[in-house]
Amino acid sequence: GPSLSDTDLxxxxxxxxxxxxxxxxxxxxxxFQTSYYLSVNDxxxxxxxADIQALKMPRFVSWRSRQWLQPQQDLFFLxxxxxxxxxxxxxxxxxxxxxxxxxxxxxxxxFLGFSQVILIGVDHTFATKGKPNTTVVSEGDxxxxxxxxxxxxxxxxxxxxxxxxxxxxxxxRTAYEKAGRQVLDATIGGKLTVFDKVDYNSLFI
Numbered sequence: 001g002p003s004l005s006d007t008d009l010x011x012x013x014x015x016x017x018x019x020x021x022x023x024x025x026x027x028x029x030x031x032f033q034t035s036y037y038l039s040v041n042d043x044x045x046x047x048x049x050a051d052i053q054a055l056k057m058p059r060f061v062s063w064r065s066r067q068w069l070q071p072q073q074d075l076f077f078l079x080x081x082x083x084x085x086x087x088x089x090x091x092x093x094x095x096x097x098x099x100x101x102x103x104x105x106x107x108x109x110x111f112l113g114f115s116q117v118i119l120i121g122v123d124h125t126f127a128t129k130g131k132p133n134t135t136v137v138s139e140g141d142x143x144x145x146x147x148x149x150x151x152x153x154x155x156x157x158x159x160x161x162x163x164x165x166x167x168x169x170x171x172x173r174t175a176y177e178k179a180g181r182q183v184l185d186a187t188i189g190g191k192l193t194v195f196d197k198v199d200y201n202s203l204f205i
Contacts, residue, residue, distance in 0.1 A: 001084055001121045001122065001144070001145060001146065001187070001190070002123060002144070002145060002146055003121055003141070003146075003188045003189050003190060004026070004063065004121040004146040005102070005118075005146045006188050006202060007120055007121070007188055008156065008200075009026070009030055010030065011032075011203075011204050012048070012142055013030075013031075013032050015035075015180075016035045016036075016037045016114070017034040017035050017036070017153060018034060018035065018038055018105045018108065018109060019033070019034030019037050019038070020037075020038050020039060020101045020102065020105060021039050021041065021044050021045070021048075021101060021150075022048060022051075022147070022150050022151075023037070024037070024051060025146075025147045025149060025150065027151060031129075032186025032188070033056070033057055033059075034057065034110075035057065035061040036058050036059070036060065037055055037058070037060070038059070038060045038061075038101060038104060038105050038108060039052060039059075039060075039061055039065075039101060039146045040061065040065075040078065040080045040097055040127070040174050041062075041101060041156055041157075041158070042062070042064055042065070042159070043135065043156050043158060043189075045061060045062070045065040045068055045069065046065075046068050046195070047143050047155060047156065049065075049069055050068060051067040053070065053072065053075075054191070054195055055067055055086070056074075057074065058074045058076065059074060059075050059076065059090060060076045060077055060091075060108060061075065061076070061077060061078065061079070062079075062080045063077045063079050063080070064080075065076065066163040067139055069144045074119060075114075075193055077099070078091060078094050078095055078104070078108075079093065079094050079095065080094075080095045080096065080097050080104055081094055081135045082096075082097060083185065084094065084096030084097075084098060085098070085105060085167055085168065085171055086171070086187070087106075087110075087168075087171040087172055087174070087175040088107055089107070089110050089111060089175065090111060090127040091107060091108050091111035091112075093190050095107050095108075096168070097168075097173075098136075098163045098164060098167070098168025099132075099139075099161035099162075099164035099167060100160070100161075100164075100165040100168065101171065102108070102119070102148070102165070102169075103165065103168040103172060106169075106172040106176075106183065107172070110141070110175065110176065110179075110181070111203055112190075113181070113194075114181075115180075115181045116181070116183075116184070117179065117181075117183045117184070118178070118184065118185075118186050118198070118203065119184070119186065119187055119190075119192075119195065120184075120186050120187050120188075120200060121146070121187060122185065122187045122190055122192055123187060123189070123190050123191065124161070124162060124165070124187075124190055124191040124192035125190075125191045126144045126160050126161065126162075127143040127144055128144055129159075130146075131159065131160055132160060132161035132162070132163070132176075133158050133159065133161050134158065134159045135156055135157070135158050136157065136158075136159060137154060137155070137156050138139070138151050138153055138154060138155045138156075138157065138203060139153060140152075140153050141153070142155075144154060164167075165193070166194060168191065169195065170194055183195045184197070184198040185197050185198065186198050186199065186200040187200075188200060
């Protein structure tokens with residue numbers, strides 16, 4: 001979300017991070033890349049396939065994306081689907097997408113063994129309004145993400161389904177807490193209320 005522009009991401013250089021969708025647009029400015037990359041949305045992968053193929057870190061993408069991406073070392077295909085609701089701690093199995101790549105990231109982080117996950121950039125609010133999951137074509141600069149070019153002019157994307165995402169996030173919170181793990185939300189100005197909030201800068205004191 002746009003809040004990433006107000007977040008001092010340089011503090012994450014030596015942390016384990018999962019970057020999603022077009023986060024790589026920020027890599028040059030940051031001077032480093034995320035530890036992992038994740039994208040499961042068909043429209044994003046189709047239109048950004050060359051960018052994703054060129055990334056040099058472990059990448060996780062939906063099995064559906066094999067029509068746009070060639071097999072490659074450190075490119076892992078996940079069996080993600082639209083049917084749920086469920087939280088799967090085993091990323092080798094079927095993962096419900098929960099209408100947001102962030103929910104898949106939470107399942108992936110659980111599978112990778114992280115006991116505490118910190119969310120940033122999950123603004124959970126969009127300037128562009130309309131029926132959830134409707135495919136639209138961007139008519140100009142993107143007001144919903146950290147870069148105007150994220151879903152820039154001519155980019156096809158789907159309007160968010162925030163209600164379904166919230167239902168998914170609640171499943172994630174329950175699963176993490178049941179396992180003695182924790183998800184915290186450090187998004188600056190974020191509207192999501194499912195997870196306990198924490199001040200981003202306080203994490204590095």
